[in-house]
Amino acid sequence: MDVKAAMAEAAEAVAETMDRLLALPDGPEARVVEAMRYSALGGGKRLRAFLVLQSAALFSVSRSCALRVAAAVEFLHAYSLIHDDLPAMDDSDLRRGRPSCHKAFDEATAVLAGDALLTYAFEVLAQEETHSDPRVRAELVLALARASGTQGMVGGQMLDLLAEDMDSIDASLITRLQRMKTAELLCFSCEAGAILGKAGKAARHALHSYGQEMGLAFQIADDLLDIEGDSSVTGKPTGLDDAAGKATLVAALGVENARAHALMLVDQSARHLDFFDDKAKLLKQVARFVVERQA
Amino acid sequence: MDVKAAMAEAAEAVAETMDRLLALPDGPEARVVEAMRYSALGGGKRLRAFLVLQSAALFSVSRSCALRVAAAVEFLHAYSLIHDDLPAMDDSDLRRGRPSCHKAFDEATAVLAGDALLTYAFEVLAQEETHSDPRVRAELVLALARASGTQGMVGGQMLDLLAEDMDSIDASLITRLQRMKTAELLCFSCEAGAILGKAGKAARHALHSYGQEMGLAFQIADDLLDIEGDSSVTGKPTGLDDAAGKATLVAALGVENARAHALMLVDQSARHLDFFDDKAKLLKQVARFVVERQA
Structure with a gap:
């Protein structure tokens, strides 16, 4: 199975699990669950879920356990997007080509839906x-x-918010920022399989290192898509980060250097997976996929 | 020791634990921890912490374990106040006589500080x-x-937010609202001691029931203070709920009936504690304290 087909299959399975876990309650407070469902079930690549499922498969963890952890990570990811989109934060009206949560509902409901998704994870x-x-x-x-x-x-x-007001921000601070903002959750997704499978320290460490480098590559690819991507494919307008003066490695290193850095990170990340021999083939492929994707 | 002195002693101990747990990191992101500290360490009765410590004492739980759980509940309570005060929610500029978190910092930092306190709990x-x-x-x-x-x-x-737009809201919906919004966390605080002490179902159930009825009485007392309280003692302007058309039992039943209902709930809640004989004396007293307090 190629990585795209495997990702699509995982996305469908985790969406089914999330749908089941997010049952609508009785009573008017169901509105907050509707908002949670709107954001959490509104599509997306489900990369984090895929990483959980793939790392769990390395240790023969039961599929139903892995799917619950994958759903929890996606709930957490959805919370972060809802709160990041708020007017006081990045003030984004669109998310994945649809109105963001506070636009589809209202700001108070969006704050609460984010809080509830974080709690539910x-x-x-x-x-x-x-x-x-x-x-x-x-x-x-x-x-x-x-x-x-x-x-x-x-x-x-x-x-990230503070960086907007800084006169200059160097590549090492940007790397730290993106490690915290993006890579840590990808690391967790990779490590989750090792935790579920009660794997030893070496295995867990290998997956953590893989997740960290792949996560940084993922973020550079995201920033490159923001500049060069086809908005009809990515579903969002291009050049937004630049306009907002966002701290990205692409801005600090330039497009070509950033691309080369991302490719190096992908190679580096894949080497950590040698620990698992052929069993980690799809995980190696997904690292390459994240830098080559068009959306 | 009387209940007021015991509460003051618990408040000090839990504040010390919270202070230790909320160490400032290096780097500019320390700003969010400063906001967490501003809100979480900014005083308050620490009723929830007191309930954790008292219920833990029933089962001879170690003080240091109980203090950590007490700190976690207070972190969670602080998060809920920060997010409730946001412009999109209750839009409160003041909290405990000081600027609320989004006024002292800014809205984005307040959203993040709430998120981080919830996560840290x-x-x-x-x-x-x-x-x-x-x-x-x-x-x-x-x-x-x-x-x-x-x-x-x-x-x-x-x-609570939806109730503002409802034409009429009956006492049973208000009771349900307040059980969810206030009483559930007080119930957790009371049950936490039983969980820590691996107590049996009967003990846990007794503490849960106590917490639920005491929690409803606590909320009625809060609403009465909003109408009748001395703002120089409560630290907030009076009559705010009324002005905002808030759904309270005081509005639904009238002042005298609501007060009688609160006293009945206190008696009822105390009866659940008969299960623990004299050991729960302070917990019985705190139920009376919550309806007789002036702030």
């Missing part, structure tokens, strides 16, 4: 159905919280 | 230092997530 991880061993469940919660907190996604978004 | 619960048994840690995460999610605090806040 931890709830799903802590539920017994996710793994019979409570130590594994507690470890998943801990690792996801670290990837999302002030030293992970939230810290990265804070840096 | 789960991180602290999942850490090994909180309890040696991972099953207990996973159960704490699960119970807190339920108290905070769409069937808890978030659902209650959603209902």
Whole structure:
């Protein structure tokens, strides 16, 4: 199976799991769940879910456990997009070619839908159905919280907002920012399989390193698409980051150097997977896919 | 020791624990931690922390474990206040007599500080230092997530926002709203001791029921203070809820009936504690305290 077909299959399976987990309650408060469903089930590549499923497969983890963790990561990712799009943050009216959550609903509902998706990600991880061993469940919660907190996604978004007002920002600060904002959650997705499979330190470390370098490459590819992408394929207008003075490696290094850096990161990331021999073939392919994709 | 002195002592101990847990990182992203510290360490009765410590004492739980759970609940409470105060939500410029988080910092930082406090509450619960048994840690995460999610605090806040636009709202919907928005987190605080102490179902159920009825009484007392309180003591202007057309039991039942209802709930809540004999004396007193307080 090639990587695109495998990703499409994973995306469908995780969307089904998410749909099942996000049942609408009775009562007027169902509105917040409608907003959660609107954002979480509104498409996307489901790269994070794919990484969870692929890393779990390395350790023969049951598919149903892996799908629940994949759904939790996608809930967390959806929360971050809803809050990032808010007027006080990046002020984006569009997400994946549709009105963003606060446009489709309203700002208060969007804040609450994000809060609830973040909360629900931890709830799903802590539920017994996710793994019979409570130590594994507690470890998943801990690792996801670290990837999302002030030293992970939230810290990265804070840096990103502050960078807009900085006169100059060097490549090392940008790398740190993107590691926190994007790569940490991709690292968690890769490590999750090792946690679920109670793998040893070496395996977990290899997956973490893979996730980190692949994550940085992913972000550069995103920034290149922002400049060069076809907006009819990416679903968003191009040149936005540039206009907003965003701190990207493409701006700091230039298009050609940034592209070369991304390709180097992909090679580097793939080498960490040699640890798993042929079993990690699809994971190696996905690293290349993230820099070659058109959307 | 009387209940006021015991609460003051608990407030100090939990503030110390929270201060230690919220260390400032290096780097510009420290701004979000400053905002977390501003809101989380900015005073308050620490009622939720007190309930955790008192319920934990019933089962001889170690003080340091109980303090960590108490800190986690207060982090979660602080997050809910930051997000509730946002312009898109209740639009409050003041909190405890000081500028609210988005006024002291800015709106984006306030959204992120709330997100990070919510995330950190789960991180602290999942850490090994909180309890040696991972099953207990996973159960704490699960119970807190339920108290905070769409069937808890978030659902209650959603209902509260929707109630503003409803022509009429009856006492049973208001009770449901306040159970979700306020009582569920108080229930968690009371149950946390039983979870930490691996208590049986009967003890856990008794504490849950106590928390639920005490929580509803607490909310009525809050609404009465909003109408009748001395703003120099409560630290906020009076009559705000009325002006905003908020759904309160005081509005639905009238002042005298609401006060009688709160006193009845206090008596009822205390009866659940008979299960613990004299050991729960302070918990019984705190239920009375919440309806008799002046701020």
